[in-house]
Amino acid sequence: SMQCLPGLVLALSSLLGALALLQLSLYLRVPSRYGKHEERLCRPRGRLPARCAWFLQELPSFLVPALLLALRSPPRLEPLGCRLLCCLFCWHYFYRTFIYPFFTRGRPFPLQLLFFGMLFCIYNGFLQGYYLIYCAEYPNDWCTDIRFTSGLLLFLLGMGINIHSDLLLRQLRKPGEVTYKIPQGGLFTYVSGANYFGEIVEWFGFAIATWSPPAFAFAFFTLCCIGPRAYHHHRYYLKTFTDYPKSRKALIPFIF
């Protein structure tokens, strides 16, 4: 049966950190090509409806850790922290896999990115799940440790912001519409990338609560992946709408 290989965890976490840097260097100058940054003349055959694409892409991030948690024998009952943290991770991806896609009004998604996105979700789902189920060691009172409680709070706050902002974006369109409008309300009052800000806060909260290399590597990856995207969204809005609110920042309220 499976057991903890600390070297494997460290290697996979480092690779995730390296991928994050690669993304940062790729996507600071040009945005990743989906949604509003997709090139106009892209072949329609190379795409899948947003609904299927997001479902397929995110599913492994739910399934892999959920299976690791369910199938471990003997089941890991102690300490409580590990199962709780693994459930938080699965909870986010339950939303992203089974709820978000069914309401999205996004444009068809490029197959090529879907493929890489899915690979990424398998990789990360395995790394986070494997670490929490087979490797993590916490003292029995971890659930009252300041890192766990403050991290959990940030996670919940970030998830709330993310889900609320996704909802506000969705309401900008009627079903079938594919045009872009100026997002209003919630944290969009302050930043163009409110959904991304929420997601980043969420995963840094998770990293603090988990206090582990894999979780910090993933938070850093998230920052490098959607941070630049928030910046490109911001530039797109400034270019497209002359009446775009001047005081709005790209990603971090009042700062950047």
Ligand code: NDX
């Ligand atoms: N999926 C994370 N890298 C990614 C897909 C792309 O979950 O090769 C990372 C995720 C993947 C990426 C994933 C990993 C890295 C990949 C990358 C592609 C290339 C890259 C594989 C897996 C890669 C290397 C080199 C390392 C191998 O029509 P539309 O779609 O634009 O409509 C949008 C709509 N909308 C508007 N509607 C009206 N008016 C407006 N002004 C509108 N603005 C937007 O709202 C969408 O339907 C919807 C949301 O759009 P947008 O662009 O704001 O968000 P989106 O980027 O689609 O993300 C959706 C949610 C969001 O909550 C975000 O926080 C979360 O997913 N997310 C997204 C990406 C990654 C991630 C979280 C994470 O890293 N944690």
